[in-house]
Amino acid sequence: MDQKRKLYIETYGCQMNFSDTQIVGSIMTDHDFETTGNIAEADLIFVNTCSIRDNAEKRVRARLQEFKRYKKQKPGLIIGVLGCMAERLKEQLISEEKMVDVIVGPDAYRDLPRLLNIAEGGQKAINVILSADETYADINPVRPDSNGVSAFISIMRGCENFCSYCVVPYTRGRERSRDPQTIVKEAEDLFSQGYREVTLLGQNVNSYKWDDGTGFAKLLERVALVNPLLRVRFATSHPKDLTDELLHTMAAHPNICRSIHLPVQSGSDRILKLMNRKYDSSWYRQRIEAIRRILPGCAISTDIITGFCSETEQDHQETLEMMKWAAYDYAFMFKYSERPDTLAHKKYKDDVPEAVKGTRLQEIIDLQQELSFRSNHADIGRTFEVLAESLSRKSGKELSGRNSQNKVVVFPRENYKPGDYVRVRVTACTPATLKGEAVAE
Structure with missing residues (x-):
C-alpha cells in the first residue's frame, strides 16, 4: 500500500x-x-x-x-x-x-x-465564500490531540450581534444552528468512546434555534440526558440572551456544570453603547443576580476589553467596580485592538494611548488576581467531584482535572487515571489552581 x-x-x-x-x-x-x-x-x-x-x-x-x-x-x-x-x-x-x-x-x-x-x-x-447553511453536521471530527476525556461539539456557526469592535460576523457569516439530532448523536458517540465531558460551542450559544422550535435550553437538556456520567459545558453566552429558562434547566441537571462564561467587556454604560453590546450595566447585574439566585455556587467568568475608543478614567473605574461587585472567579482580559472594517473602525477613533491601555489592563489583571485568589481560597476545606483529565504538568505523581465550577484541581495520582471522577478535598490554592487530596466516597 x-x-x-x-x-x-x-x-x-x-x-x-x-x-x-x-x-x-x-x-x-x-x-x-x-x-x-x-x-x-x-x-x-x-x-x-x-x-x-x-x-x-x-x-x-x-x-x-x-x-x-x-x-x-x-x-x-x-x-x-x-x-x-x-x-x-x-x-x-x-x-x-x-x-x-x-x-x-x-x-x-x-x-x-x-x-x-x-x-x-x-x-x-x-x-472564502461564506455559507448561509454550512454546519459540518455530518462530519465526525478527528481528535488527534484530545485527552480522551473532554471534547468540543460545535452546535452553531456565525454571529449576528455585530458588536462594534468585533470582526467575527464578517469572517464567519450569519448565524445558523445545527440539527439537534446530530448534536445528541455526537455526544452519545463520544460517551461510548470513553469521553466524560463535552462543551457545546457557538459564538453565542443562547441564540441556538432549530426549525422544530428547539432552543438552547432544550438542546442542553437533551445532551445532559445522554448519560448522567457525561458532564456538559457550554461557551459562550451573550448577556442579552441569558434566560431564566436556561438557568432552571441547569439547576435541574447536576451533570450540567455550574459554570457560566458571561462576557461583560466594560462596566461603563457609555462604552457598552459604543460597543453595541445591546445591554447596560443594570441588565448585566440582573443576570448575575439571577445566576446567584437560581444556581447558588455557580462560577462566573468574563471577558473584559480595556482602552476602547474614547474610554475615560471614569469608564475604567466603572469597569473595576463591576469586577468587584460581580467577584468573577476568573477572566480573560485584553487591550482594545482595532480591527479593520468593523463598525468601531469606521465610526470611532482609537484614541486611548497604548501606554494608558497598558496601565489600565494591568490594573484589571491585578484586581482579577485578587478576586480569583479570594474565590479559590474560599474553597479550602470543601470537597468537590473532580473529573481527572491528565497528568499534572509539574509532576507525574499528580493528576489534574476540573470541578463543576471549571476550576483546575491538582491532587495525588494514587491509583486514579484520566476519565475517573474523584472526590477531592481542597487543602491549598493559588489564584489559578486548587490543590487537594482524594477522599473516600
Missing part, C-alpha cells in the same frame, strides 16, 4: 477554531492524509487562524515566514491558511505571502481536496 501523506495543522484563537481543526482533520483523513505532530515530515501544512486581535494575525504572519525553510527542504510542500484570517485578508495573503498555496475560509473546508489538487498543479487555490 502507498504510504499516506502527512498533514500538520497549527491552530490559533478560540475554541471554535480548535473544533474546526478537528473537522479539517476528518476531511483530509478521508482523502488519504494522516495527521502528524512533526512538522518536518509534513507534506501539507495548514495554519488555522484567528483575526480577533492584531497580535493574533502578527503571530501567524511570523509563523508563515518560518515555514519558508520547510518549503526549501521539501519543494512539493503545500502550505495553506485557513479560518478567519484567510477570510479577512485573502488579497493580502495572495500578494504578500508567496509561500501560501491554499487560502480557505471557515465555511469552505469541504472544498479542501479540490483546492489541494489545484495547488499541486502549481496554481494558487482560494475559496
